[in-house]
Amino acid sequence: MKYILTSFALVFGLSVIGQVTILEENFDAPTLPSTFTLIDNDGNTVANDVQEYTEAWIPKEDPMDSSNGTASSTSYFSPVDRADRWLITSQMTLGASGNFVSWNTMSHDPSFPDSYKVMVSTTGNSLSDFTDTLTVVSNETPYWSSHTESLEEYANETIYLAFVNTTYNGFKLYMDSLYVREQDPLSVADEKIEVAIYPNPTTDVLNLSAGNAKIESIQIFNSFGQKVLDKNTSSSQLSIDVNHLDKGIYFTLVKTDQGVSRSKIIVEN
Known part of the structure; x- marks a missing residue:
């Protein structure tokens, strides 16, 4: 995650819109958060060119900026098959109003773009708990794209979010700058x-x-x-x-x- 963006967003949150940060993850650490759950639900064998993907999601250098860390998942298998690779956040309790989630994603290869879905659970972090689909992103761009979704339906609830690579015959998917926030205009x-x-x-x-x-x-x-x-x-x-x-x-x-x-x-x- 770019530090200039972090600083600006923090100043914005405190002095302009009064946002409360519920979850913030920039994936700059050498390992993914220990509070997150990773599930390889496809059991596919990764191709030789992506042998580093030993788990469903791994920490990975941003291909456009070597100083930036990301979370990454592959859909390049031998033989060709569909990915079903889950990254599940830690448990979080949303505020009374103004809840939303934002993140950035990018495909590595425009010839083999990756697709994914974002799901919500209000009960637990097992796969069967995720019954609500927040959004589906098909053929993500080969450059960083920003996404924002409302979580108002889950105000005051305890939830988990899951990012699921669902690509058939793709390559690499990257994610960065994951935030869950509550707008708190009364703080100003x-x-x-x-x-x-x-x-x-x-x-x-x-x-x-x-x-x-x-x-x-x-x-x-x-x-x-x-x-x-x-x-x-x-x-x-x-x-x-x-x-x-x-x-x-x-x-x-x-x-x-x-x-x-x-x-x-x-x-x-």
């Missing part, structure tokens, strides 16, 4: 004001209405704390084009002449 002491933001979720345009207040600026941040939009204005109403934003969860910081407003929005491009 600024004077607050209600600003209506709609539609939410949105696909292209985001409308803001501040009533009698005058909007001075709006900033939008992604789940990694990176600012993706910064706009100044002087109006009680505003429409913003968000069609260029990737699908996912974002956070808004709206400053007005009467206070600030913070909200979570979902873009569904």
Whole structure:
């Protein structure tokens, strides 16, 4: 994981959106976390070119940055077959609201892209406990892609997350920057004001209405704390084009002449 991103996200979480970190794993250690569970459920024989994959997932150097560590799984077998390789997180208890998970993944070879699914268990970390599928990612890109999913359905519950390589005849899958967070807007002491933001979720345009207040600026941040939009204005109403934003969860910081407003929005491009 890049340290500059860590620092920025941490500052963002404390001073802008008041996020509470429930789980953070950057996979920079020489071994995967001992609290995680690894299960090779396919029993396949790895090909000669990937003999280092002695477990379902292993710590692996980022092929694009030798200073960065990742968790990696292979789907290259002899004979060719489908992967069923699980990385299961430690147990975690979510907050009352604003829960979400974010992570980065990448395929090694664009000619043999890897696919995977993310599952949730509210009971235990055995394979049979994972009955809910959070998302399915098919043919992951050969460069780092960011993913964010809401965990609101599981607020106040104790859960496990499983990342499962399900590829048929692929090569190598990498994962990094795994976070589970709870948004805690009440942790910020600024004077607050209600600003209506709609539609939410949105696909292209985001409308803001501040009533009698005058909007001075709006900033939008992604789940990694990176600012993706910064706009100044002087109006009680505003429409913003968000069609260029990737699908996912974002956070808004709206400053007005009467206070600030913070909200979570979902873009569904």
